[in-house]
Amino acid sequence: MRVILAQPRSFCAGVVRAIDTVERALEFHRAPVYVRHEIVHNRHVVEDLGARGAIFVDELDDVPEGAVTVFSAHGVSRAVENEARERGLQILDATCPLVAKVHEQGRRYAAKGYSVILIGHAGHPEVIGTLGQVPAPVTLVQTLADVAKLPFAGDAPLAYITQTTLGVDDTRGIIEALKQRYPQIVGPDTRDICYATQNRQTAVRELCRHVDVMLIVGSKNSSNTRRLWEIATEVGVRSHQLEDGSEFRTEWVNGAETIGITAGASTPEAMVQDVIATLKRLTGNVSIDVLPGKQERVSFRLPQELV
Numbered sequence: 001m002r003v004i005l006a007q008p009r010s011f012c013a014g015v016v017r018a019i020d021t022v023e024r025a026l027e028f029h030r031a032p033v034y035v036r037h038e039i040v041h042n043r044h045v046v047e048d049l050g051a052r053g054a055i056f057v058d059e060l061d062d063v064p065e066g067a068v069t070v071f072s073a074h075g076v077s078r079a080v081e082n083e084a085r086e087r088g089l090q091i092l093d094a095t096c097p098l099v100a101k102v103h104e105q106g107r108r109y110a111a112k113g114y115s116v117i118l119i120g121h122a123g124h125p126e127v128i129g130t131l132g133q134v135p136a137p138v139t140l141v142q143t144l145a146d147v148a149k150l151p152f153a154g155d156a157p158l159a160y161i162t163q164t165t166l167g168v169d170d171t172r173g174i175i176e177a178l179k180q181r182y183p184q185i186v187g188p189d190t191r192d193i194c195y196a197t198q199n200r201q202t203a204v205r206e207l208c209r210h211v212d213v214m215l216i217v218g219s220k221n222s223s224n225t226r227r228l229w230e231i232a233t234e235v236g237v238r239s240h241q242l243e244d245g246s247e248f249r250t251e252w253v254n255g256a257e258t259i260g261i262t263a264g265a266s267t268p269e270a271m272v273q274d275v276i277a278t279l280k281r282l283t284g285n286v287s288i289d290v291l292p293g294k295q296e297r298v299s300f301r302l303p304q305e306l307v
């Protein structure tokens, strides 16, 4: 059996920075360090940091006064920032700089008097944070049907921003529909959408052309991992999402000669290696290749309090 790995896969620069932030905070301040929400959407990462003294909470009410608290890579609303200040928490902000850039775009458009439309998924922590970072009403659009229902006049001053974990391909149709209904609408350059999301989506599409079955490694609550599974499935390749090797089922690869493996931006590479080790153990002789793809050289600086 031949295994082909997607390139790039696993951690992006924003996830590396967020995890490093918690690790450095544990070194600098010692445990416990509180983290609002899962630092990134991966069970193994959360369990590992938890074992080293990070305490994950849903809301700041669960953090003692003055405690060291990390905001997750997904970002938070202004209200959460204010609450943290009022409670005297020592904040380390691990919001991905690319998410912070979307916040800034939204604020800039609102300041210029545009009504802001956010393309994203309701309920995702990043979307909740972005909605709460723009000091004006923001309208969430998730589907083409939502575009058709927008209440704005045909000549209204409008601007759109997008959730980072949607790729250029995901948003293209919605942006086109927005431009058709509102030709005057403005928005950021689509190349501004997260490089890591786009690179992983492009890589999985390419890999689908070479494999019989695709294994997508990552947690169920990771939206970018889920999107990789959706893309592979849409292309028509038998695809399975799994957290690690323990979830692998031999029947998934029955009759397959070539297996593709990729992983979401929040998935540690160790989990990919765990899946490969399981494949080897359960199915015998396996050769490993990597499909050449984009080399990523992006890195983000840690929050300045930790440098």
Ligand code: SF4
Residues within 6 Å of the ligand: 012, 013, 014, 015, 073, 096, 097, 098, 099, 164, 165, 194, 195, 196, 197, 224, 265
């Ligand atoms: S996927 Fe993109 S936006 Fe999200 S943390 Fe990674 S680099 Fe940042």
